[in-house]
Amino acid sequence: MKPDPQAGAGYPVSGRNQVKRRHDRGFYDHATVHALLDAAMLCHVSYVIDGQPFCTPTFFWREGSRLYWHGSSASRMLRNLAQGEPACLTVTHLDSLVLARSGFNHSADYRSVMAFGKAKLVEDPQEKERALVMMVDRLYPQRTAGLRSASAQEIKATSVIAMDIEQASAKIRARGVVDDDEDYDLPIYAERIPVAMVLGEPEPCPRLKSGVQRPATLAGYAPNRPLQDALKEAYVKSYLKP
Amino acid sequence: MKPDPQAGAGYPVSGRNQVKRRHDRGFYDHATVHALLDAAMLCHVSYVIDGQPFCTPTFFWREGSRLYWHGSSASRMLRNLAQGEPACLTVTHLDSLVLARSGFNHSADYRSVMAFGKAKLVEDPQEKERALVMMVDRLYPQRTAGLRSASAQEIKATSVIAMDIEQASAKIRARGVVDDDEDYDLPIYAERIPVAMVLGEPEPCPRLKSGVQRPATLAGYAPNRPLQDALKEAYVKSYLKP
Numbered sequence: 001m002k003p004d005p006q007a008g009a010g011y012p013v014s015g016r017n018q019v020k021r022r023h024d025r026g027f028y029d030h031a032t033v034h035a036l037l038d039a040a041m042l043c044h045v046s047y048v049i050d051g052q053p054f055c056t057p058t059f060f061w062r063e064g065s066r067l068y069w070h071g072s073s074a075s076r077m078l079r080n081l082a083q084g085e086p087a088c089l090t091v092t093h094l095d096s097l098v099l100a101r102s103g104f105n106h107s108a109d110y111r112s113v114m115a116f117g118k119a120k121l122v123e124d125p126q127e128k129e130r131a132l133v134m135m136v137d138r139l140y141p142q143r144t145a146g147l148r149s150a151s152a153q154e155i156k157a158t159s160v161i162a163m164d165i166e167q168a169s170a171k172i173r174a175r176g177v178v179d180d181d182e183d184y185d186l187p188i189y190a191e192r193i194p195v196a197m198v199l200g201e202p203e204p205c206p207r208l209k210s211g212v213q214r215p216a217t218l219a220g221y222a223p224n225r226p227l228q229d230a231l232k233e234a235y236v237k238s239y240l241k242p
Numbered sequence: 243m244k245p246d247p248q249a250g251a252g253y254p255v256s257g258r259n260q261v262k263r264r265h266d267r268g269f270y271d272h273a274t275v276h277a278l279l280d281a282a283m284l285c286h287v288s289y290v291i292d293g294q295p296f297c298t299p300t301f302f303w304r305e306g307s308r309l310y311w312h313g314s315s316a317s318r319m320l321r322n323l324a325q326g327e328p329a330c331l332t333v334t335h336l337d338s339l340v341l342a343r344s345g346f347n348h349s350a351d352y353r354s355v356m357a358f359g360k361a362k363l364v365e366d367p368q369e370k371e372r373a374l375v376m377m378v379d380r381l382y383p384q385r386t387a388g389l390r391s392a393s394a395q396e397i398k399a400t401s402v403i404a405m406d407i408e409q410a411s412a413k414i415r416a417r418g419v420v421d422d423d424e425d426y427d428l429p430i431y432a433e434r435i436p437v438a439m440v441l442g443e444p445e446p447c448p449r450l451k452s453g454v455q456r457p458a459t460l461a462g463y464a465p466n467r468p469l470q471d472a473l474k475e476a477y478v479k480s481y482l483k484p
Contacts, residue, residue, distance in 0.1 A: 021313065044286035044299075045297065046286075046296060048295050051290065051328065052330075052358070053289050053290050053328060053329060053330045054330050054356070055330040055332040055356065056332070056356070057332060057334040059350070071263065086293065086294050086295060088294075090286055090298070092299040097283075097381070099382060099385070099460075103374060103375070103377070103386055104396040106378050106381075108301070110299070112299050144345055147345055147430060148428055149344075154344070154345075184449045187451045188388060188389060189457055189460075191444045191447060192447075193442065194441070195442065197437055197440075198438060198439075198440045199436070199437055200435065200437065200438065202434070203418065203435070204431070205418075205421075205434075207421075207426045208432065209427070209429045211429070213431065221339070
């Protein structure tokens with residue numbers, strides 16, 4: 001077996017990204033952080049304008065230690081970030097609700113990542129062109145090749161933002177019900193309720209041309225499948241081809 | 243019929259909360275904003291420390307135009323916000339993935355809210371005590387009454403943050419596939435894939451005392467039900483009692 005050059009590699013830890021509350025739940029290694037990012041399509045990006053924080057939901061994807069997201073060239077966030085502004089991109093997977101025997105021990109199982117860096121507008125035409133393809137193909141492998149090509153106006157109207165991850169941390173709770181030792185003797189009901197973002201039945205566009213079939217490349221987006229499983233699989237097909 | 247004092251009421255609009263990109267998707271009325279907040283338990287809160295934005299996932303709930311969230315007294319976020327710092331609390335519901343006939347028209351259906359205000363530590367003992375009850379009962383109506391009571395140490399270790407909403411906006415896309423007129427003639431597959439956060443089968447704590455049954459008040463948390471439906475129902479039971 002060849003050694004994995006990434007094995008054990010991680011993001012540097014400082015006050016900015018150290019998990020302080022429940023530090024036993026904190027992880028900084030690339031493998032953990034990247035796996036949680038690649039299982040998501042939705043993130044929340046924080047940035048600051050004149051001292052006011054904004055928290056914007058958006059789509060994103062990862063290439064190595066670089067994160068990309070996009071938006072209209074006109075958006076408030078992108079105008080601000082184009083200069084290379086500090087940002088924090090956060091991804092959260094909610095896995096369960098935890099009902100314990102005391103209010104204090106009520107909790108949830110979750111997996112989250114906070115990534116810090118400086119967000120910049122992608123201005124290099126080649127990097128932007130490639131990003132506009134991967135924005136779609138990262139979710140739906142090989143899809144762009146079969147689409148109507150992007151017009152010059154569309155490319156102009158879309159901005160792509162890139163942020164090299166300077167620091168990141170993952171925080172994971174996966175313990176279900178945990179009560180104080182003496183509370184287990186109480187006649188109080190406690191449970192864990194799993195939750196998951198699940199795919200529904202695909203709804204073909206009512207205006208499809210006759211004979212147009214769903215491509216086999218979309219098979220991963222199957223009804224009742226957890227979205228994160230489809231995303232992880234698509235990520236591997238997009239970036240980790242043999 | 244009595245007039246509804248809230249009818250037509252809304253949050254004031256300025257540059258801070260105006261939906262600029264796709265302004266046709268923006269809403270500012272209390273009814274729309276509050277309904278999206280009450281259908282969620284997870285939010286992302288943005289705040290600034292020394293010019294660095296942080297984006298933290300956490301639980302929250304609403305009372306009127308006041309939002310509450312909580313954390314350990316030791317957490318970085320709470321230490322900062324206790325002084326009344328500007329914050330932005332965002333909630334996002336992802337409803338579908340939209341695969342169109344061009345890359346540019348790939349999209350998603352979603353409903354999100356951004357709420358702005360100044361976050362402050364709740365220091366009034368009565369408000370804090372009530373908040374610690376509602377933190378649980380807002381999700382699981384009447385649950386606190388049957389739990390082991392909170393200890394003085396637990397109350398001390400839990401901080402509650404409150405933020406009166408100064409401004410807010412909702413942004414909603416619910417259109418499925420929308421392509422450019424001329425693209426409908428292309429032989430390209432397009433679809434909408436619904437997604438939803440769904441509840442799984444409850445897992446009772448393996449250490450339940452014999453004879454302890456699941457309370458009827460948890461019936462709303464039923465397998466395969468969308469989490470947002472259980473949350474909306476619980477909210478009504480908690481705050482809109484007849």
